[in-house]
Amino acid sequence: MDVRRLELLRELAERGSITAVATATNRTSSAVSQQLKVLEREAGIPLTERRGRGVVLTGAGRMLAQTATDVAVALQRADALWEDFKQAPSGDVSLTIFPTGGQMLLPGLLAAIEDVPGLTLMCSDQDPLLPDFADLTPDFDIVVADAPAILPSWRERGLAVLPLMTEPLDVALPEGHPLSEKKTLSPKDLVDESWIGVPVGFPFDRILRQVETVNGTPARVLQRFVDNGIVESVVAAGHGIAILPRYTTRDHENGLVTRPLTGVRAIRQISALMRPDRAERPSVRLVAEALRAEAQRFVAEHKTESPQT
Structure with a gap:
């Protein structure tokens, strides 16, 4: 089997459509389809099947796509060994x-x-x-x-x-907040607080879901923002508290204090x-x-x- 055609099958497995493969490989969709048909003849078994307006891999196609990954790894390893030999x-x-x-x-x-x-x-x-x-x-x-x-x-x-690293996630409070007197905060400390959140499903939001589970009550989320800088500014202005990453939150520089959260797994x-x-x-x-x-x-x-x- 031709390695280049195997690579197209692998791309289809990862990208999900002929059109996406064509775009990524600078080919036309018809050229990709033709090469996959040739590969299918070489394999002697159907590798794709129609589903709706597109195609998906058969079980055999998925297995061969994994083989294509193994081949690509082997080729890159061989190239790496040669490059290591030749030069930095x-x-x-x-x-x-x-x-x-x-x-x-x-x-x-x-x-x-x-x-x-x-x-x-x-x-x-x-x-x-x-x-x-x-x-x-x-x-x-x-x-x-x-x-x-x-x-x-x-x-x-x-x-x-x-x-690479594990980063703690802390509770951010406006300076002067009563909870800033504590060295650490537990979910029970946060029961009656208003929150400035992030979009549902984000790592920080999943920490808030843990807090809700421990407390047995839903958190009162007033606003949700993607940008941590906005969250910091809104919290510093006294509109709520938040979960923020320890290493990049500018506490005290902009009216914030942060405290470690105990009782839940607060890391990313x-x-x-x-x-x-x-x-x-x-x-x-x-x-x-x-x-x-x-x-x-x-x-x-x-x-x-x-x-x-």
Whole structure:
């Protein structure tokens, strides 16, 4: 079987439609369909079937798509070994990250790799409303995502997952709030409070759901915002309290104080997600390891810092 046609089958498995594959590979939809038909003849068994106006993979198609991933990993590993033999890692690496992750990690990462000969790191940030950052892995070498933990769906996709750091999530209060007298806060302390929330399903919102479960009563959420800066400003103005990430919340600088939340699992796990074949490229490996080192350095620098009193 032709490796290039196997790669098209893999793209169909990940992107979900002939049109999306055609766009990603700079082909026409008819050219993609024709190549998949040739692959099907080579395989001697149906690999796709009609569903509605599109096509989906059969069981055999899904199995062969996984084989295509294994082939791509093997080829990238062979290329990586050869590149390691020939020269230091070089080339372009694309990385995308959620806003507060970029705020924490990109300055140090860019400084760490700026003197690597022949290596170009192209960074972008992404809308945090994206349901699953793993959906970006076909289009970027490294995708930095936050979640309560490593998600099973990332493993099911066969992604390489590199844990970077664990960040505590704290309760943000306006300065002078009665609860600021406490060193830590439990869900019971928060029963009668008004909240400034984030969109439903976000990591911070899931912490608030835990608080509701412990208290047995729904939280009173007055407003919901995507941008943490807006949340900080609204809380500082006295309109409610919020769950915010410890390392990027500017307490005291803008009228906020933060306190650790006890009694629930108040953290977010930050990880780098990669297609397994791309994770074998020397340049991607170098950037991923520099990213992990920067995350470890950042945490070490801040771990002795607790929310200000």
